[in-house]
Amino acid sequence: MMVQPVCPEVAAIMSRRKRSRTSNPGSASQRAKRDYRQVRTSLDPVNLLSADQLETIHEASLRILEEIGIEFMGVRARTAFRDAGAEVDDDSGRVRIDRELVTRALASAPAEFTLTPRNSERRMTLGGNHICTASVGGPPRVHDCVRGKRNASLADYHEILKLVQVHDVVHCTGNQPAPPLELPAGTRHLDCYHAAATLTDKCFFNTSIGSARALDGIEISRISRGIGMEEMLAAPSCLTVISVNSPRRFDSEMAEGLMTTAEYGQCSVVTPFTLMGAMTPTTLAGALSQQNAEALSGIVLTQLARPGAPVVYGSYTSNVDMRTGSPAFGTPEYARAVLASGQLARKYGLPFRCSNSASANCVDAQATWEAEMSLWACFLAHTNMVYHAAGWMEGGLCTSYEKFVLDVELLQMMVEVVQPVAMDAEQLAWEAISQVPTGGQFFDHPHTLGRYRDAFYASTLADWRNYEVWKEDGELSATDRATALWQKRLADYREPVLPADRREELDAYVARRRNEITREAQA
C-alpha cells in the first residue's frame, strides 16, 4: 500500500477498506468498463477560424483549383477529369478544376461510413463524432530499449501487428508500421497484407502505390472475411492513404491507387503532406488554402472514379524549424493546423484524418509533449481517423515500441476526457456528502466502496507511488516501465482465429500473386 504523504489519512483507511471489500461482495462497480473499440467524443469541436475566415480559405482554395490548377502525372486521372469537363493540359499535366465540379463531388461523397474487418466487432465508423485510430505506418527503422535501433523487418512488423491486436484503443493497422525491408519490394505488400489479415482481426491500411497493390489489399481483406466482391462494395473494409506531393502534384501511382480504391468502393484518405516554409508558405492561411485545394482535387477524383465512394479529408500540415530546416512535428503550428483543417472537413461534410506526430529522437518529455499537442488537437477537432496514433517517432523515420505503449496510454486518457458526464441522483451522491462529517473522509463510505474498483481511469503506465517507494523500487521512468509493458503485452497476444478455408484461400492468393509479380518483373 503506497501512499503519498500529502494525504496521510488514506493509509489507515486503505486497510479498513480492504476489510470492507470482502464484506461487500455484491457492491460491484457502477461504472461499466470502458469500451475502447468504439469511441465517440461528447465535446463540441473546437474552432480556430471564424466562419468568415473559413469561407476565405475555401474561396482561396477554389481560386487555386480554378486558376493555377493541380498537376496530375497520370493519364488515367487526367482522362477522368477531362471527361468530367475540367480543363486539362496533357503537356504539363495541369488540371484546372472549377467549383461546380467540386460541389458535385462533395454532394456525392458520404458524410459517414463504416469499415468492417473480418471481426465485425472491430468495425470502424468514420464521420460525425466517431474517433478511430490507426497505428504508425511507414517508418523504415524500428527501435526498442531492449534490442536498440535496426532496419525494420518482417519480425518487427509481426510484433507491431500483435501490439495493434492486443490494444483495443488502436482500431486498425497503419500502412506497413515496420516495412519488412529484407523482402523484395515488388511483393512486400503481399506479405504485409497476409500478416495483417491473419495476426489481427482489425482493418488495415493498404499500400496504394499503383492499382495492383490497392487491389491485392482489397482481395485479401475480402478473402479474410469470406465474402464476395459485391458484399465488399456494400460493406467496405479497406482504407488507404493517398499522399499529395505538395505543392500541387499527384504522381501517377498515387492517382492510380486512389482510383482503383474508389472504384471498388473502398476508402481513400486524401492527405496533402505539407511543411509550412518548405512545401507551402510559412503562413497558416496560405498553407491551409493550398492544402485544401490539394485535398479537394483528390476528393473530386474519388467521386469521378465512383460517385459515393467513401473518402476522408486528410491533413498533415506542420512546419519546418526555420533555423535549421528540420521538419518539426507536434508543434503549436501543427495543433492549429489540425483545428482549422477539422473545420474545413466539417464544412464539406467529410470524415477527417489527422496524425499523432513527434520529432523527438527518444521517448522523453519532448516525445510526450509532441504527442499530447497532436492528440489534444486531434480529439478537439473531431478527427475521425487519427493516423500514426501509436508508435511514431523521429518525424516518421522510426517506429518505437516504447512510444507505442506510451501513445496507447495517451489515447486511452483522451478517450476518458471526452466521455459524457453522468448526473443522476446516484452520481450526485447527496447521501454520502451529507453523511461524511466536516474534515472527514469518503474512503469507507458505501458510496465509495461500491465504486472504488473502476471509479477512475486505472493507468498501467503511470506510477503514482511516493518518491521514496519509487526510488527504492529502482527509480524507473515511464519509458523504462513502457519497456516492460510491451514485452508483457507481446507475451499476452493470442492469434485471432481465422477459419481454415479462408486461411487456405489467403495463402493461395498470395502465392499466386507472388508468382505473377515475380514473372512480370523478370519479363
Added chain:
Amino acid sequence: MMVQPVCPEVAAIMSRRKRSRTSNPGSASQRAKRDYRQVRTSLDPVNLLSADQLETIHEASLRILEEIGIEFMGVRARTAFRDAGAEVDDDSGRVRIDRELVTRALASAPAEFTLTPRNSERRMTLGGNHICTASVGGPPRVHDCVRGKRNASLADYHEILKLVQVHDVVHCTGNQPAPPLELPAGTRHLDCYHAAATLTDKCFFNTSIGSARALDGIEISRISRGIGMEEMLAAPSCLTVISVNSPRRFDSEMAEGLMTTAEYGQCSVVTPFTLMGAMTPTTLAGALSQQNAEALSGIVLTQLARPGAPVVYGSYTSNVDMRTGSPAFGTPEYARAVLASGQLARKYGLPFRCSNSASANCVDAQATWEAEMSLWACFLAHTNMVYHAAGWMEGGLCTSYEKFVLDVELLQMMVEVVQPVAMDAEQLAWEAISQVPTGGQFFDHPHTLGRYRDAFYASTLADWRNYEVWKEDGELSATDRATALWQKRLADYREPVLPADRREELDAYVARRRNEITREAQA
C-alpha cells in the same frame, strides 16, 4: 545545418537561403515577437457539462450550503455570517448559508480586475479570456539534476524567484515555491516577501495563515510600489490562496487570512482541494457539488468582509488511485474537473483558478503528460490564474528546476496555440502559391525569406535535429537539455532595480516586524 532525411531538398536550399539573407537586409519578420506578459485566448471555452447539468450542480451546491452547511472554526468568520443573517451554530461551528446570501455576494464580486506589482508592465488582469500564471508554490523539497534532492532553503527560494523573473510567461510567484525551512517558521514569510519584492518585479502570492501574515504581504507590496494604502485599495497588488479543508471545513487561520485580504481590497483565491474518493465522493457530479458549495462559502465571506473585494473561484479537484490510495494528478478526471469548474466560474461571473499538476517522481514522459493534461484543460477552460504553472512535481512535494523549464516551454506553446489567426492578403500568400511550381519548394521565395526568422514558435527545449546528429551530440533527452537551460537562465538573471528609498523602507519594515514577532513568541 542539420536536416532530417524526410525533407532532403531542404539542405541545398538552406545554403541558398543563407546567401539570400544578406541580399534581403530589409525583409524583416512580419510577425511581432510574441509578448508572453499579457496572454489572452482567442478560443471559445470548452464545455463539458450541458446547461442543465451546470444548473443541477449549482442547485446541489445550494442545497449543501442551506441544509448541511460549512464549518467555520473561527469566531470572526462566524460573526460575519451571523451578522449577515446566516444560521450559525457556535458549538459545531456550522454555518448554513441561504441562496439569497450567495446571490448577493456574486452580485458584488467583480468579474474582472487587475493586480499591479511594482513594475506596472508586469500587471495581471484576471477575468474574461485573460490567462495568467503563477509559479509552483509550497513544496518542502526541491530537486535538480545537478545537485539532487534536498530540503528547500532560502538559496533555492532565491533561485526560483530568479527563474520566475527571467520568464515572461510566468506572471507571478506562487506562495513560497521553495519555503526556506532553515528559517524560523514565525518570521519566514517576511524573508519570502522581502525576497519576492526585491528579486522580482512581479506580483507574488501571500501566505494567509492568519491575519498578520496576510497584512505583512500587503504592506511589503505597498512599500515596494512606493504608494499609500488608499492607492493599494484602489489598485491592488496581492493575491493569496485560501484553502478549504474538504469536506466542508474552513480553519480559523485561513478564514482570518481571507477576511484581512478582502478588507484591504486584495485578492483571495478560494480553493477547495479535493481528491475524489478521499475528500469527496468518487463521482464528478458529487465532487463538483461539494467543491462548489465550499468555494461559494468562501466567496461569500470575502464579500461580507468587503463588498466588491476581488476574489477568484478556485478549483483543485483530482482523484486518488483507488488501488493504492495515492493521489493522482494530471489525470483524465482532473482535466474533466477543470473544464466543468471553469463553467461554474463563468456562470458566476468570477475569474477562475486551476493548476498545472503532476504526480511523477522524475521529469519523464509521465511528468509531461500530466502537465499537458493539466495545461490543455486549463487553457480550454479559460483559467485566468494557472497556479503551480511551472515547477510542480510529486503531487506538490517537490519543486523541480528541470520541470520549471519544461513547464515554461509547455506554457509558451499553449499561448501560441490560442492566438487568433491572421488572414489578410499577405497571409493568404496568393503570389507565392501561384509562383512556386508544382513539386517545387517555398524556401527561397521572398514571401518565406521575409518571414523565416519568426514564422514559427522557436523552441529552446525541443531538439528537431535528425537522429544521427542528435546521437553524435550526446543523445541528450529534453530533461538533460532542461538542466543546461536553467543554469543558463540563472546566469542571465539581472535584479530589477528598486529605488533605494523603497529598499530601505522594506528592510526597515522587515526588521521591525521580525522583532515584534520574535518578542511576541518569547512573551
